[in-house]
Amino acid sequence: MKVNILLLICVVSGILVACEGGQLRKCFYEKTCPSAEDIVRDVTWNHVSSNPRLPAKLLRMHFHDCFVRGCDGSILLNSTANNTAEKAAVPNLSLSGFDVIDDIKEKLEQKCPGVVSCADILALAARDSVSFQYNKSMWEVLTGRRDGTISLVREALINIPAPFFNFTQLKQSFARKNLTVHDLVVLSGGHTIGVGGCPSFSNRLYNFTGKGDQDPSLNATYAELLKTKCRSLKDNTTFVEMDPGSARNFDSSYYNVVKQHKGLFQSDAVLLTNKGASNIVAELEDLNKFFTEFAQSMKRMGAVEVLTGTSGQIRKKCWAVNSS
Template sequence: MEGGNKIIAALVLGIWLMGLGSNAQLNSTFYASTCPNVSSIVSGVIQTALQSDARIGASLVRLHFHDCFVQGCDGSILSDNSASIQSEKDAAPNTNSARGFDVVDNIKTALENSCPGVVSCADILAIAAEASVSLAGGPTWSVLLGRRDSTTASQAGANTSIPSPFETLSNITTKFTNVGLSTTDLVALSGAHTFGRAQCRTFSNRLYNFSGTGSPDPTLNSTYLATLQQTCPQNGNGSIVTNLDLTTADTFDNNYYSNLQNNNGLLQSDQELFSTSGASTISIVNSFSSSQSTFFSNFAQSMINMGNISPLTGSSGEIRTDCKKVNGS
C-alpha cells in the first residue's frame, strides 16, 4: 500500500505541476526552440516602419497598453468586427487614434513565414513594445512570453477600463489598481509619453475652458499654452497632432518628468501626476526626473508587470494565424 500511495502522490504532484505550467506562467525563453529569431524579426519590421513613420514606436507601446487593460494581455484589441466580435478598435479610447495595426500585421506575416503557427499576436504586442522603447534609446528588458490570443473582445471594457487623458488622478489610479498595478507603475508607465504624438482633441479642454471655468488650465505653463493654442485653435481641427514631449519628441528619456515639473505636461492626466496637491505621485515624478536610470529600471519592471495582466496560457485561447480575426472566422 505504501508504494501505491507514493505512486498516487507522484501522480497528484505531476498533475499539480502541469496545472501550474498552464496557468499564467510566462517566461523569457518560451520561443527558444520553436522560433528562436522572434525578437530580431519583430525588431527588423519595426526598424523598417520607423524609416517612414517616426511615431510608430510610441503607437505600438500604446497598443500593448490598451490591449492589457481590457481582458488582460490577450491580443483582443487587434480583432476586427465580426459576427461574434464588437471590435475594441471602435471604442472611444481607440477609434481614430489607435494605430500601428498594419505594422503588427507585417510582423505576423514575417513570423508566419519563419515559424508558422507559433507566436501569438498578444506576444507580438509585448515584444514590439520592448523593441520600440529600445530603438528609441530607452531601456531593454527580458520580455516574458507564452501568451495566447483571445477568441473574444470587449468594446464595452475598452470604453470603461482604459485610462482617459481627461480623468482625474484619483480615477486613473483606480483603473490601475483594478488590474493589479501600483502607483509607481502608474507614474512609470505614464513616462511612455516621452515619445509619440497626441491629437488636439485629447488636450484642447485645457486650453480655453477648463472644467467649465471659461479659462485655461491653471497648471499649464503660459508659454506652452500660447504655443498649443496656435497649434489647436478654439473649435479647430481636433485631429491635428503635436508632440507629447516638447523637448525630445522621438527619444525615450526622462524629460517627460522634468516637463511635468515645469508645468509642460501635455495631457491633463500627465500634469496631474505632479500638480495634484498632496499626491503620492509627486515624489515619484521627482525621483524619475532626477535619475534617468531609476526611471528606466522602474519602467522596465512596470512593463513586465503590465504584461502579466491576466494572460491566456496553456490550452486557453489560440494562436491566431491572422491577428485581425479569430481562427476559422
C-alpha cells in the same frame, strides 16, 4: 556548444524569474521557434527605420491592449458583422501600426506556422520599436501569452484610462489591473514619445470647468503656445508633441516637463496633486532611474491577465479569430 550555452541560459533564467503572469517565461519559443524574437526585432526595426513615429504608436497599442482583458491581443481584432471590436472605441481610433504587427505575423507564420501568438508579437514589437533608438533591448519581455477571442468596444471605453482623469480615477484604473501608483507614474513616462490630439486636452485651454476658462494648473505661457496650435474646441485634426522638443527620444525629459506644469493632458498634470506621485516624478528625472523602473513596470503591465497554457488560441491572422 553555442546552442548548449543558450539552453543553459534559458533554463537558469527560467528558474530565476518569478512566477508573475502565470506561465510567462524567458525563451518560451526556444524549442518551437528559435528565431521568433529575432524575426520580431528585425521586422520592427526595419519599419521604425523608415517611420520614427512607430515606437510611440506601438507602445500605446500595447498599453491599450493590456488594459482591456489583459495582454491578449484583443486590440488587434477587427469588428465583424455581429460585433463591434475594441478598435472602434474612441480612445483607439487614433491607433496605428497594425500593418507592422501583420507583417511580423506573416513572417512568423512562414517560419513557424501556428506557434507565436499575436499578443506576444505586440508585446515584443512595442519593446523593440522603442529599443531601436538605443540598438539594444530596453526591457525584458517574458513570453508565452496566448490570444483572446473576444474584443468588445464597450470594454475599451470602460477600461482604458482617459487623458482627462483625475488622480483618484487613474489610481483606481491601475489598481484594477493590480498596478500601483508607482507603476502609474512610471508608465506615464511613455508620454516622452509621441503626440496627442487636440480633443484630448483642449478643454484645459478653453473650457476647463465648463465656464470658458483655462486650467489654472497649466503653465500660462505654455497654454498660450498650445492655443496657437489648437485654435478652438472644434479642432479635431491637429496633433501636438507630448514631450515638446523631444517627442521622438525615449528619455526622462517628460518628468521635467510635468514638473514645469507643462504636462499636455490633465492625467499628466494630476501626478503633481498627490505627494507620493509627485516625489516619484522627481526621482524619475534621473535617466538611469527611469530606464530601470520603466523596465520593471512594463514587465508587470505585460503580465496583466494574460492567457497561457491552453487558454485562448494562437491566431493565424492577428485581426481575426481562428475559425473552428
